[in-house]
Amino acid sequence: MHLVHLTASTLFGGPERQMLGLAEHLPGEYRSSFLTFRENGRCQAFLDEVRQRGFAGEKLRADFPKVRSVLRELTDRLAAMRADVLLTHSYKPNILGRVAARRLGIPVVAVSRGWTWENWKVRQYERLDRLNLRYLDRVVAVSEGQAQKVLAAGVPADRVSVIHNGSRVADFQTPDPGFDTKLHSFFPADTSVSHVVLSAGRLSPEKGFDVLIEAAVHVLRRCPTTGFVHFGEGVERERLEAIIRERGLTGRFVLKGFTTDLDRFLPWSDLVVLPSHTEGLPNVALEASAAGVAVVATAVGGTPEVIADGETGRLVPPGQPEQLADGIAALLADDRTRMAMGRAGRLRMQSRFTFAAQAAAYQKLFASLGSPTVFLQERVTCQQPPSPPSPEDRNAPTRPGRFGSPTSSTT
Structure with missing residues (x-):
């Protein structure tokens, strides 16, 4: 199975370490590659680390606000890479990645690490992200606390999994x-x-x-x-x-x-x-x-x-x-x-909080997605995205640790 991570990396920090840690701990039948938006050249630190560790890493030529160019290039890259699953990280990859992956019938898994509300502009993008998450195939929340926020955004509970980050002891x-x-x-x-x-x-x-x-x-x-x-x-x-x-x-x-x-x-x-x-x-x-x-x-x-x-x-x-x-x-x-x-x-x-446990949980999640062929057939027969859950569904009580399977070990 070929897993492609799409990110908008501006440095080699915590999320980037988590992506690479997962890639390094998955068994041999999984191949991991990385795509990143250019971010005015700031993506290079992450790409250097990706390649140093023996993985394929590329930067996209097109970027927002040239949405059509981005989607055309991203779709072509994913097709050429023969991606089986797209994992997206942060709001820009989540939103643009969903559209490109849908064109190819590739399942999309978003990793939700939290929203920063850093400034007014970012807050607007994050509002769009919360709406967009409702239409992805799975959303991985990195904690039970983040899962509560994802559910409150209207993502159906059966699409939400809690998989904790790993630690590098x-x-x-x-x-x-x-x-x-x-x-x-x-x-x-x-x-x-x-x-x-x-x-x-x-x-x-x-x-x-x-x-x-x-x-x-x-x-x-x-x-x-x-x-x-x-x-x-x-x-x-x-x-x-x-x-x-x-x-x-x-x-x-x-x-x-x-x-x-x-x-x-x-x-x-x-x-x-x-x-x-x-x-x-x-x-x-x-x-x-x-x-x-x-x-x-x-x-x-x-x-x-x-x-x-x-x-x-x-x-x-x-x-x-x-x-x-x-x-x-x-x-x-x-x-x-x-x-x-x-x-x-x-x-x-x-x-x-081990990467081995994290990788095992992701393997269960990937197995639950089904084959890319099944997803392609579903996209052909269902042109509209799934309807958002009703207010009653969104307000239904939930219990910690019950956000769907698989989960990593919980505290």
């Missing part, structure tokens, strides 16, 4: 001590930082990093030798830099921008913090736990499925800087508990 077996020194070097020598709190992610409003900055003020009153470092870029940088200056945190809260070395820094942090207002299933939480680092995070989306409160970290309400600070300060002041939580987090990743 093996990648953190032998941390490089040089990155411990480098992590501490981000702070001025006269600050005497003894504990480093790390955060990572896109600098976007839904990620809540302004809340973390406010929490840092409270933490430093109780733990004055703490330093905060954030890896990631985004539209919020200038605003966050201004808040850091206004709160007197210059030199103590450092925005280091995007790094390809996050994996090397993570094991040397004392604590990882996720202050998000919304999440699908946060890769940072998975990777921090895989690295053996305790996590303080907001209890939103799929985060409680990753972090076991009181066992592998602490969960707090979103948008509450003082409660976030309490969780951070309590663990910074208790090395023994913090380190025990890190060890427990690593064990949790090994038992519940």
Whole structure:
């Protein structure tokens, strides 16, 4: 079976790692290839990684708003590749990929990781995406929390599967001590930082990093030798830099921008913090736990499925800087508990969030799709997309873990 992933990659980040992790863990009868929109050339980092790992990867020449050109090229590429299943990632691939795949009778599986509401324009595209998901053959939600949102968007329950992201425990077996020194070097020598709190992610409003900055003020009153470092870029940088200056945190809260070395820094942090207002299933939480680092995070989306409160970290309400600070300060002041939580987090990743389990769940899903010939016959006899579910269907009560089969192991 030839699986083609369609994405709009702008960097080699969490979603891209998940796509490649799945491809690497599927058995030999599955072949995986990758197509990406150009994104003004920013797709190259992902394509380089794809090819380095031995997979076929190509970028499309056409792009939005030239919709006809995109659909013509995408249809031709999928036909030439003899794709059996199209997996789409994010709103542009979901919408345009559905149309191209329908022309060929190829089943489409969208992977729903969450919606960012980064700005007004993105919010409009994401509204279209929620409507579009109703007409895809399957929607994979990366968490039970995200599945609730997908169902609320009107996607029929029998088309929704929960398959958790995988964690890369093996990648953190032998941390490089040089990155411990480098992590501490981000702070001025006269600050005497003894504990480093790390955060990572896109600098976007839904990620809540302004809340973390406010929490840092409270933490430093109780733990004055703490330093905060954030890896990631985004539209919020200038605003966050201004808040850091206004709160007197210059030199103590450092925005280091995007790094390809996050994996090397993570094991040397004392604590990882996720202050998000919304999440699908946060890769940072998975990777921090895989690295053996305790996590303080907001209890939103799929985060409680990753972090076991009181066992592998602490969960707090979103948008509450003082409660976030309490969780951070309590663990910074208790090395023994913090380190025990890190060890427990690593064990949790090994038992519940593996790429092997993820690949097995996807195999069941692919088997449930039927053959491409069956789909082609269905498209020929049914020219209209399926009707959206009735309001009664959309409002029907659901139970966690009952979003259709297959699912990965749940928490």
